[in-house]
Amino acid sequence: MFNSKFSLSTLESTAASTTIIGAGTTINGDIKSEGDIRIDGTLTGNLFAKAKVFIGAEGVIQGNISGLHADVLGKVKGNIKIKELLQLMGKSDVQGDIF
Secondary structure, eight states: OOOOSSOHHHHHHHHTOEEEEOTTOEEESOEEESSEEEESSEEESOEEESSEEEEOTTOEEESOEEEEEEEEOSEEESOEEEEEEEEEOTTOEEESOBO
């Protein structure tokens, strides 16, 4: 009766493609993400993302970041390697090399 170009599995994978590390959360170790990731807490380790990385104003990363796109509002102590677009916004604080 109704034709749709999108299947339910397509909608589910799109909705579940963003990982959020909330404020007050601390993670020790490396993170690998296939989708977008937002860090509002603290990560002590490296972050490898195949999509967009967003570091909120209260977010802290002590390690290297690798990704496709990144918006940084928080603090990063490590190297940042972004393939396409990096935006340092607000009161971002980066201590490391940017590639």
